[in-house]
Amino acid sequence: MTEETDVLIVGAGPSGLTLAGGLLSRGVRVRVIDRAERASPHSKAITLWPRAFEVFEALGAGRELYDRSVKLAATNYYTGDRHIGRLRMRPLAGTRFPVPVSLPQASTEEVLREVVQRHGGRIEFGRCLESFTQDDDGVTARLTDGTEIRAGWLVGCDGAHSTVREGAGVSFEGATYPQSFVLVDGEYDTEYAHDESYYVMGRTGVIVVAGLPGGLYRFFASVPPGVEVEDAEAAVAGAVAENSPLRADSVKVAGSGVFRIHRKLADRMRVGRVLLAGDAAHIHSPAGGLGLNTGVQDAGSLAWRLAGVVRRGLNEAELDAWQEERLFVARKVVAEADQQTRMWMLKGWRRWLRDIGITLGVRTGVIERVLPRRMAQLDLVLPAQGPAAGRLRPGSRIPDVPPAGRGQHLYELLGGGHVLLTVGNAGAAALTGLGLPDDVDPDVLRIVTVPSHGASALGAPRQALCLVRPDGVVAAAATPSDRSGVAALRSRLLTLVAPAPAASRAR
Numbered sequence: 001m002t003e004e005t006d007v008l009i010v011g012a013g014p015s016g017l018t019l020a021g022g023l024l025s026r027g028v029r030v031r032v033i034d035r036a037e038r039a040s041p042h043s044k045a046i047t048l049w050p051r052a053f054e055v056f057e058a059l060g061a062g063r064e065l066y067d068r069s070v071k072l073a074a075t076n077y078y079t080g081d082r083h084i085g086r087l088r089m090r091p092l093a094g095t096r097f098p099v100p101v102s103l104p105q106a107s108t109e110e111v112l113r114e115v116v117q118r119h120g121g122r123i124e125f126g127r128c129l130e131s132f133t134q135d136d137d138g139v140t141a142r143l144t145d146g147t148e149i150r151a152g153w154l155v156g157c158d159g160a161h162s163t164v165r166e167g168a169g170v171s172f173e174g175a176t177y178p179q180s181f182v183l184v185d186g187e188y189d190t191e192y193a194h195d196e197s198y199y200v201m202g203r204t205g206v207i208v209v210a211g212l213p214g215g216l217y218r219f220f221a222s223v224p225p226g227v228e229v230e231d232a233e234a235a236v237a238g239a240v241a242e243n244s245p246l247r248a249d250s251v252k253v254a255g256s257g258v259f260r261i262h263r264k265l266a267d268r269m270r271v272g273r274v275l276l277a278g279d280a281a282h283i284h285s286p287a288g289g290l291g292l293n294t295g296v297q298d299a300g301s302l303a304w305r306l307a308g309v310v311r312r313g314l315n316e317a318e319l320d321a322w323q324e325e326r327l328f329v330a331r332k333v334v335a336e337a338d339q340q341t342r343m344w345m346l347k348g349w350r351r352w353l354r355d356i357g358i359t360l361g362v363r364t365g366v367i368e369r370v371l372p373r374r375m376a377q378l379d380l381v382l383p384a385q386g387p388a389a390g391r392l393r394p395g396s397r398i399p400d401v402p403p404a405g406r407g408q409h410l411y412e413l414l415g416g417g418h419v420l421l422t423v424g425n426a427g428a429a430a431l432t433g434l435g436l437p438d439d440v441d442p443d444v445l446r447i448v449t450v451p452s453h454g455a456s457a458l459g460a461p462r463q464a465l466c467l468v469r470p471d472g473v474v475a476a477a478a479t480p481s482d483r484s485g486v487a488a489l490r491s492r493l494l495t496l497v498a499p500a501p502a503a504s505r506a507r
């Protein structure tokens with residue numbers, strides 16, 4: 001029997017669940033399958049950054065996840081026994097989730113599954129994709145239980161060993177680090193502060209320590225190349241005994257694991273009606289804790305575009321733009337995580353130079369000002385073209401502040417669609433010249449008037465027009481006097497609010 005749906009999502013990890021929530025909340029028919037028999041109780045990821053929370057919040061789950069997590073107050077660097085720096089995590093401006101936090105991946109997934117269920121979806125555990133074929137109208141997926149699912153679109157959120165990626169013929173090139181890594185989560189009797197993280201660059205490798213909810217800790221350590229790990233708990237205890245400057249005695253183990261770490265990148269994220277998101281498209285070292293964060297942003301930014309294509313006939317070129325944007329981010333993340341991982345392992349004069357760099361960077365406050373914002377990707381500008389207005393340029397993230405200086409924050413007004421900000425009197429007057437249809441669906445576009453005094457907090461000039469995407473990224477911006485800028489904004493606006501009438505459904 002062939003079952004039908006608009007979108008088939010393979011994989012119910014953080015990327016697949018986020019995508020499912022984003023599509024279901026926009027009225028798209030979705031099926032989510034996962035080959036595992038049940039949800040995994042294990043947690044790989046623990047670090048979450050503001051932009052992931054903004055994606056979760058758009059699904060109504062950001063606040064709950066943030067409240068459950070341990071807020072990071074500082075990060076410490078040790079080289080051997082020497083403490084070379086303490087970087088305070090000052091609250092980041094322009095976001096309602098201002099500090100990085102620790103939350104086990106299992107908890108994040110649990111809340112995301114509830115989101116999917118709240119929107120009428122369900123996770124089909126114990127169903128494994130075997131192969132698929134695609135044609136002009138859709139994709140036919142065959143599962144190992146012999147059933148077929150016909151879908152308009154297939155999205156592979158099926159992790160590093162993605163069946164979808166292989167089936168689509170997408171290459172996944174990269175390398176594997178020579179060290180193994182071990183981790184133990186659990187109760188510790190320790191001198192490490194619970195709300196601070198630690199990078200201990202010791203004699204035989206690195207130890208990373210972070211607090212988890214419920215008073216638990218994660219100890220994550222490298223194992224030198226060539227050393228076989230038989231027991232993760234013994235390996236972590238050995239690394240602590242060998243390298244830790246602070247006392248840490250394991251009291252009760254909640255979870256443990258041994259990992260090899262790779263850095264690999266897909267050469268494409270779209271092949272016709274097949275898309276890839278999350279670890280299926282990019283994997284890298286957990287240094288910086290960005291894997292899950294990047295995957296859920298892939299999904300959050302795909303959800304509104306794919307929903308537009310499925311439900312409203314939005315041009316499929318939007319999916320190519322998504323691919324370009326997300327590969328740009330993935331390349332950056334893979335390179336930066338690689339740089340950090342190598343930094344952990346330096347020896348000789350390079351190690352000495354690194355330690356001086358960290359010491360000076362922390363003492364002068366440069367690292368404190370630059371690093372958290374950079375890791376949080378708040379100032380990351382995505383590849384996009386078009387005119388700018390003040391600091392608002394296409395591809396940049398607009399701050400999440402109340403547009404009128406008080407009241408609701410901007411991202412609360414997005415409601416899953418785009419927002420057109422008219423700033424100042426001239427901005428409001430320019431609205432009439434845009435020729436918007438009278439019956440624009442508020443789920444697709446809302447218009448928000450910003451008084452001139454609210455402009456600077458948004459990075460806007462006192463008179464402006466700015467089109468903001470559902471993920472808080474500027475789609476187009478112009479000052480009212482910039483005629484070609486306004487024309488470019490208008491044309492972008494019309495492709496979004498008045499796409500072709502035909503909806504592409506699975507046939």
Ligand SMILES: Cc1cc2nc3c(=O)[nH]c(=O)nc-3n(C[C@H](O)[C@H](O)[C@H](O)COP(=O)(O)OP(=O)(O)OC[C@H]3O[C@@H](n4cnc5c(N)ncnc54)[C@H](O)[C@@H]3O)c2cc1C
Nearest residue numbers: 011013014015035045046047129159278279289291292293
């Ligand atoms: C030790 C470690 C620590 C980490 N720490 C962090 C961190 O602190 N912060 C961070 O952001 N990231 C971290 N990461 C990375 C993070 O765990 C991953 O990036 C994240 O799990 C990716 O989510 P995903 O949904 O894309 O894929 P996955 O979580 O891998 O989910 C894929 C799902 O697809 C299913 N599946 C696979 N094949 C099929 C098939 N053929 N049919 C049906 N289902 C299938 C699987 O069962 C699985 O449930 C860490 C990783 C490791 C190893």
